Ligand SMILES: C[S@@+](CC[C@H](N)C(=O)[O-])C[C@H]1O[C@@H](n2cnc3c(N)ncnc32)[C@H](O)[C@@H]1O
């Protein structure tokens with residue numbers, strides 16, 4: 001594969017690296033790889049190994065993984081190296097997250113290698129990209145208007161990503177394909193009641209577009225907050241909204257336990 005073909009212009013991350021003989025080798029840009037408890041969603045509390053790829057096609061102003069999106073940092077690892085690291089942690093569950101892990105062809109090869117070894121795989125994705133892969137749980141977090149990095153909310157202070165984020169954040173076709181192909185959860189980041197009309201409208205559109213059902217039980221409201229302090233402001237409000245609308249609430253257990261520490 002020519003090196004230039006594998007430069008990912010979306011994320012600005014080059015996934016092609018040559019070995020000593022000058023052959024291109026499959027690698028993934030990895031920001032962190034760690035053992036923790038699943039902190040979000042239907043598998044909350046399950047001991048899991050997290051693989052966090054770097055690079056994202058969106059720029060949520062609140063992104064709790066700044067070094068995979070706004071300022072990506074990573075090391076390039078081969079799939080066997082990633083699998084060996086996962087094996088050393090001894091969990092049954094693996095969570096592939098990012099950044100946006102489905103940007104990369106190599107994520108499919110990684111998921112296949114994990115599946116062959118019997119791991120349960122969850123993929124955390126923003127839902128803008130569909131790929132066919134052995135995914136046991138597609139944990140899809142479509143991004144609402146309230147995630148858009150307007151000049152006032154942009155952590156880099158410029159508002160340069162506002163238009164692109166706003167244009168790209170919802171892709172109904174990709175969302176429908178993810179929902180049809182995989183066991184899934186739709187996990188919305190919610191700040192307050194202003195987010196609810198957009199969630200309801202998107203669900204209506206998606207229920208029309210997808211051939212398989214989306215139950216209210218598949219919809220999770222997750223409080224916006226990368227720190228304990230911020231979650232203390234949002235979580236009760238979001239829990240009340242979950243009760244009012246009949247959706248599920250998911251905590252952010254890892255933030256409760258370890259605040260915003262890396263590798264948690
Ligand atoms: C860092 S993202 C990586 C996966 C993918 N890019 C996505 O957004 O789904 C992992 C999860 O964290 C959520 N998230 C990121 N920042 C957050 C914040 N400040 N508060 C609540 N959830 C957040 C995302 O919505 C997503 O469910």
Ligand SMILES: Nc1nc2[nH]cc(C(=O)O)c2c(=O)[nH]1
Pocket residue numbers: 036037038039040050065095097098124254264
């Ligand atoms: N403990 C823990 N659980 C998580 N669930 C989804 C996460 C993510 O960043 O995708 C995450 C994370 O970063 N940490």
Ligand code: SF4
Pocket residue numbers: 056057058059060063064065068069098099100126143
């Ligand atoms: S889509 Fe996910 S990784 Fe990308 S900026 Fe938003 S929260 Fe961060």
Ligand SMILES: [Mg+2]
Pocket residue numbers: 064065
């Ligand atoms: Mg996280």
